[in-house]
Every structure is written in C-alpha cells, then in structure tokens.
Amino acid sequence: MNRSGPVTDQQILALGRDTFDQEVAGLQAVATTLDTGFVAAVRALLDCEERVLVTGLGKSGNVARKLAASFTSTGTPSHFIHPVEAAHGDLGIVRSSDVLIAISRSGNNPEVTSLVQTCRHFQVTAIALTGAADSELARACDIVLPVPVEREADPLNLAPTTSATAAMVMGDALVVALLTLKGFTRDDFATFHPSGVLGRSLLMRVGELMHSGDELPVVTSDMTLRESLPEIVGKRLGGTCVVDAEGKLAGVCVDGDVKRVLLEHEDALDRPITESMNARPTTIGPEMLAARALRLMEEREAGPITLLIVADEERRPLGLLHIHDVLRAGLL
Numbered sequence: 001m002n003r004s005g006p007v008t009d010q011q012i013l014a015l016g017r018d019t020f021d022q023e024v025a026g027l028q029a030v031a032t033t034l035d036t037g038f039v040a041a042v043r044a045l046l047d048c049e050e051r052v053l054v055t056g057l058g059k060s061g062n063v064a065r066k067l068a069a070s071f072t073s074t075g076t077p078s079h080f081i082h083p084v085e086a087a088h089g090d091l092g093i094v095r096s097s098d099v100l101i102a103i104s105r106s107g108n109n110p111e112v113t114s115l116v117q118t119c120r121h122f123q124v125t126a127i128a129l130t131g132a133a134d135s136e137l138a139r140a141c142d143i144v145l146p147v148p149v150e151r152e153a154d155p156l157n158l159a160p161t162t163s164a165t166a167a168m169v170m171g172d173a174l175v176v177a178l179l180t181l182k183g184f185t186r187d188d189f190a191t192f193h194p195s196g197v198l199g200r201s202l203l204m205r206v207g208e209l210m211h212s213g214d215e216l217p218v219v220t221s222d223m224t225l226r227e228s229l230p231e232i233v234g235k236r237l238g239g240t241c242v243v244d245a246e247g248k249l250a251g252v253c254v255d256g257d258v259k260r261v262l263l264e265h266e267d268a269l270d271r272p273i274t275e276s277m278n279a280r281p282t283t284i285g286p287e288m289l290a291a292r293a294l295r296l297m298e299e300r301e302a303g304p305i306t307l308l309i310v311a312d313e314e315r316r317p318l319g320l321l322h323i324h325d326v327l328r329a330g331l332l
Contacts, residue, residue: 056103107135207286210319251277
C-alpha cells in the first residue's frame with residue numbers, strides 16, 4: 001500500500017460524507033425493488049412453525065448473524081447456521097417446518113447454494129437475499145429478495161459496503177414487518193431484554209425503587225418546622241411527606257422549602273410545617289414505570305424536582321422516590 005500524502009481535515013470529512021451519500025442512495029434504490037417477493041417472504045416467516053435459519057459467508061455471514069439475533073430478540077426464534085460447518089453435523093437442527101434465509105451478494109457462492117439445496121431435501125422454505133436475482137442461489141430458493149447495488153461506496157468498488165448495508169436493511173425490514181404483524185409489544189421486548197437498559201426501562205416500576213416503611217420520612221401537619229427537621233435530616237432524602245390527622249397527604253416539605261422559609265422569617269423554626277410545605281405536590285402510583293417517573297422529575301413544567309411522593313388512591317403516602325434511585329438503577 002502506498003499511503004497518500006498530507007490531507008486536510010476537510011478532505012477527511014468529505015470522504016466520510018461521500019460514503020454516507022453513496023450508501024443512502026443505494027438504500028433508496030433498493031427500496032424501489034420491494035415487490036411481491038417481499039410480501040411472500042413475510043408471509044412465509046409469519047407461517048413458520050419452528051425456527052428461522054439464516055446463513056451467509058464472509059460479510060454476508062456477519063449480516064446473517066445480526067439478522068438471526070434481531071429475529072430472536074423480537075419474538076421469532078432464529079439461528080445462524082454456518083454454510084461450511086452445516087455439512088459436518090449442524091444440519092441436525094433443520095426441520096421441515098423451518099424457513100431458511102440465505103444471504104449472498106453474488107448469489108453464486110457454492111457453499112451457500114449447496115446448503116440451500118441440501119436443506120430443500122428437508123422441505124424447508126428457502127428465501128434468497130441476494131444482489132443477483134438470476135443467480136444460482138436465487139434459482140435454488142422458493143422466494144427471492146433482490147438487493148441490487150450498482151456500486152460499493154469504496155473507490156475500488158470492491159469492499160462490501162453499500163451491499164452489506166442494503167442486505168442488513170432488507171433484513172431489518174423483514175424483522176419490523178414481522179414483529180408488527182405479530183403484535184409484538186413493549187412488554188414483550190422487555191421480557192426478552194431484562195438486563196439491558198431498554199429492558200429495565202420497560203420493566204422497572206416505581207414500587208421497586210421507592211423508599212417505604214421506616215425509610216419513608218413522614219411528619220404530621222400539626223408539627224412545627226423545628227419538630228419536623230429530625231425527620232428531614234435523619235432520613236436523608238431531602239424532604240418529608242406531611243400528612244393530616246387521617247394520614248392523608250397534606251403536602252411535601254423539601255430542603256429548598258426549608259431554606260426559603262428560614263430566609264424569610266426569623267422565627268421560621270417555630271412556625272407550623274404547613275407554612276413551609278408545598279400543599280400541591282406531584283404524586284405518582286407505585287405501578288408507574290420508573291423511566292416515566294424520571295421524565296416527570298426532569299420535565300416538570302414548574303421546574304425540575306428531585307423527589308416524587310408515591311401515594312395510593314386515597315392520597316396516603318406509600319413511599320418516596322428520589323431521582324438518584326432511578327439513576328442508580330441504570331435507567332439513564
């Protein structure tokens with residue numbers, strides 16, 4: 001390789017932008033080829049009673065692995081099968097009710113075509129995802145998804161760039177169509193992604209994070225600010241719930257309220273807590289998603305807050321949620 005001479009920052013940026021432009025143009029061209037083949041492929045996947053097997057070699061193999069993972073994570077059991085290793089025992093997973101998606105840019109890869117032909121003996125439905133609709137692979141399959149790419153993004157027109165991107169997006173189109181038609185929900189997604197940030201944000205409820213029981217700071221409305229301070233300071237949550245004689249929420253007093261009243265009145269400590277509290281605090285239920293509660297704290301119209309009171313239908317405080325609790329849970 002002969003490395004080029006000095007280049008400017010603008011030249012480097014131009015190379016990056018040109019790659020984006022070429023790949024976007026390639027995707028737009030492929031989008032116009034969607035026809036009855038795409039419909040047939042989606043219907044075959046919807047009717048699949050077992051697994052969706054995906055195969056490919058080289059860069060197409062990387063795309064195939066990603067597609068299999070996307071299917072599995074959105075409710076369609078899928079498995080990547082290596083076109084070479086399949087002939088050495090991996091064919092044991094193939095069932096007649098499977099669907100096979102074979103990915104190949106040229107469509108003339110002998111290992112991939114051979115695997116398709118072998119799987120056809122198991123009576124699987126085979127789908128070709130290829131840049132050559134008249135290739136050996138296309139002829140070997142029941143359904144053809146053409147992904148024609150006029151040229152790659154690299155100046156040599158050799159490295160699988162635009163073609164790999166187009167194949168991946170075609171796969172994504174299958175995944176999105178399938179999960180939509182199957183009625184795949186946010187709850188379903190969370191079930192399959194319990195450990196990720198997305199999954200936690202769709203699963204974790206306020207009740208799992210709130211401070212309750214002995215950790216919940218509570219004072220009564222007949223107390224003074226002085227009498228209330230031990231509860232505010234001792235529970236170390238930056239505030240306290242204020243309840244009436246029936247135990248129902250009368251308001252909330254946070255550190256900011258205490259500072260404000262201390263500045264305004266010399267006898268602030270001996271004044272009723274009701275003069276310091278916010279009598280109309282924002283409350284939430286324990287079943288609210290913690291991620292939504294975080295948005296409430298951050299996007300509150302009157303300004304961001306760090307505490308939310310969790311109350312029941314009768315406005316009895318059940319717990320207190322601090323913004324730090326949500327952040328520690330990894331929901332940001």
